[in-house]
Amino acid sequence: MLKRAYKPNKSTHIDHVVRFSYDINVPENAQRVVGYLRVSTTEQKDDGISLDVQRERIVAYCKMFQHDLIAIYSDDHTGRDINRTGFQSALARMVETDALLMSVSLDRLSRNVGDWNHLLDTYFGKGGKYKFLAFDCAGMDPRTATGRMLLMMRAVIAQGEIDSTSERTQVAMDHLKAQGIPCGGLPYGKAYSKQLDEHGRRVVVEVPEQQATIKYIRELHQQGKGIKTITDILAAEGRPTGKGKAWNRTVVRGILIREGLLSIRHYDRTGAVRDTNVVAKRVAELRAKHLSFGEIGAQLTRENLMPPIGAKWHAQAVARVWESANSYDPQKAMEIAVGLHKANYSLRKIGEELTLRGLTPQRGGVWHSAQVRQLLLMAKISA
DSSP: OOOOOOOSSOOOOOBOOOOOOOOOOOOOOOOOEEEEEESHHHHHHHHHHHHHHHHHHHHHHHHTTEEEEEEEEEEOOOOOSOOOHHHHHHHHHHHHHHHHEEESSHHOOOOOOHHHHIIIIIISSSSSEEEEEEETTOOOOOOOOHHHHHHHHHHHHHHHHHHHHHHHHHHHHHHHTTOOOSSSSSSSSSSEEEETTTTOOOOEEOOOHHHHHHHHHHHHHHHTTTTTHHHHHHHHOOOOOSSSSSEEEHHHHHHHHTTSOOOOOOOOOOTOOOOHHHOOOOOHHHHHTOOOHHHHHHHHHTTBOSSSSSOOOOOHHHHHHHHOOOOOOOOHHHHHHHHHHEEEEEOOHHHHHHHHBBBBBBSSSSSSHHHHHHHHHHOOOOO
């Protein structure tokens, strides 16, 4: 099964295998087909007709050409990524049965150019073993340079459509939020009902079970219990979460902030130093003391040495500064180590000095005494 490094934008559902009527006899050597359907939202899946239309078109095509339609899978999920349970199941069934993957259009499979590069390289492109058919791209052979070019152009258009839609949606949501109208995701304890107001918008209602949990969190906080303790209690008692996920401290902290029981700490960064050279030098000094990137970030924040953007250092940002300002140069490191050794520097001090001068060992990122000793031995100097 295909795996991706990122997570889907929302939780998926389990009813992906679609029932369909297919009562024709096909030859034994008929082309096997795995169908795939997709809509963007649960509401379209439950109340719309798009899935029915897609299914009927795939079934009709297979009947017309006497293909062996062995399964149809579906998703109610965005096309921005391919980490969808239905789509992954369709790919797995395609590989298992050596079938043709069929969809009514290319954008039903994916609206992401990067994902299409991956699909073509792995399954459908030159050297690929499998085939797919999207009705709007019929006749384009991704095994040829021209076919791949045309398909990628279609993929660019599909991604551009969803990007434009997202942009327009975000502008509209910002406008509504500025007017105090709820839209988008709601905080824990509230949900959209099916009832519409006079403007045709869904009415926001309170969820009694979640409201009871909020009240319980308030009580635990007033008893002096910390965020981690509250999180553990909620998890142990099996209290309901907003999206079916496990309780964590970030969720509990957010609830306490919305209830006015915690305040968001705002840092005063007046006069903050954002000079990259100064910051890089200080990172090297702290790294020479064998501090982790997280510890260095906390220290830089306390010293008001700030990143180019933002009011707080994170470990990954510190690592980028360190990597950009340092280099692995064994010959230069050896020359400096020999000079410092002759000046009676200890192995630990030599390691610190090498780090301060922007030189890193081949592995580990920080010099240890054993590494310095090895460096001196390479220079035929007895430590």
